[in-house]
Amino acid sequence: MTQSAQPQHMVTRFAPSPTGRLHVGHAWSALLAMDLVRTRGGYFLLRIEDIDGTRSRPEHVAGIIEDLRWLGVAWDGDIVFQSARLDRYQAALERLEAMGLLYPCFCTRADIAASATAPHGPEGPVYPGTCRGLDDAERARRIALGEPHAWRIDMARAAARAGPLHWRALPFPPGEEAASCISAEPLAAGDVVLARKDAPASYHLSCTLDDAAMGVTHVLRGDDLRSATDIHRLIQTLLDLPSPIYVHHPLLVGPDGRRLAKRDGSIALADLRAGGMDPRRLADDLRHARFPIGISLASA
Ligand code: GLU
Numbered sequence: 001m002t003q004s005a006q007p008q009h010m011v012t013r014f015a016p017s018p019t020g021r022l023h024v025g026h027a028w029s030a031l032l033a034m035d036l037v038r039t040r041g042g043y044f045l046l047r048i049e050d051i052d053g054t055r056s057r058p059e060h061v062a063g064i065i066e067d068l069r070w071l072g073v074a075w076d077g078d079i080v081f082q083s084a085r086l087d088r089y090q091a092a093l094e095r096l097e098a099m100g101l102l103y104p105c106f107c108t109r110a111d112i113a114a115s116a117t118a119p120h121g122p123e124g125p126v127y128p129g130t131c132r133g134l135d136d137a138e139r140a141r142r143i144a145l146g147e148p149h150a151w152r153i154d155m156a157r158a159a160a161r162a163g164p165l166h167w168r169a170l171p172f173p174p175g176e177e178a179a180s181c182i183s184a185e186p187l188a189a190g191d192v193v194l195a196r197k198d199a200p201a202s203y204h205l206s207c208t209l210d211d212a213a214m215g216v217t218h219v220l221r222g223d224d225l226r227s228a229t230d231i232h233r234l235i236q237t238l239l240d241l242p243s244p245i246y247v248h249h250p251l252l253v254g255p256d257g258r259r260l261a262k263r264d265g266s267i268a269l270a271d272l273r274a275g276g277m278d279p280r281r282l283a284d285d286l287r288h289a290r291f292p293i294g295i296s297l298a299s300a
């Protein structure tokens with residue numbers, strides 16, 4: 001870590017997952033987070049969320065760094081790689097397990113999808129709790145047999161332990177106003193995964209721990225992660241971590257009205273660059289919410 005855990009200044013970050021090249025939506029988010037500290041004094045950090053061993057690729061890390069440099073996004077200090085921090089995630093999992101808040105889950109995606117009772121939460125189907133009721137002997141037996149398993153949080157128990165939760169929010173775009181308090185409702189997401197079968201931590205755990213370790217004071221990210229903030233607030237409370245102020249920005253959509261995504265050929269910065277786009281012009285346009293043709297803000 002390059003900054004103290006108790007910063008005197010505003011600290012923001014951009015935290016891409018290296019599963020593809022950056023698109024215009026990422027560029028907008030990165031510029032917004034950087035500009036927030038550039039106008040007020042502080043640090044803007046870059047974290048690569050590369051713990052997904054199946055989808056993260058070194059060539060995408062290099063591509064993301066190249067894209068950001070091209071656009072004129074400059075971060076302070078060293079880049080933080082989540083893949084170098086697995087021991088911290090493990091230690092946090094052990095703390096939560098010692099509190100009796102985790103259980104191993106052996107279900108496959110197909111098992112969960114097949115559950116007729118699975119209601120939908122903010123992040124998709126809510127886990128029906130199948131493995132929550134397994135007894136210790138059965139858990140130990142299946143783990144000893146090497147059966148792949150994730151670790152889920154017993155959300156009802158965790159939420160009861162944490163009590164009523166709030167997170168602090170600034171509206172978008174953030175001005176000079178004081179932060180308001182938003183009630184966090186982590187129960188709606190159900191027993192989310194904190195350590196995946198194929199990765200030693202989930203996004204929720206690693207992101208929450210790293211924001212605290214990096215001294216992040218302001219998290220600026222897309223509206224799609226608003227419900228994740230409820231979960232992150234819970235994890236902060238359970239692990240005695242500070243809670244940043246959150247700013248959720250609207251999402252960008254493509255010509256078809258759908259969210260920009262790496263997978264469906266949304267306008268990638270690499271393509272704009274190859275097409276001769278002037279990066280200073282692009283950055284200036286994005287700062288003024290002028291988006292390339294076909295891209296617009298999602299209506300609320
Ligand atoms: N790696 C996450 C993403 O690319 C970042 C989420 C966040 O900013 O908390 O969506």
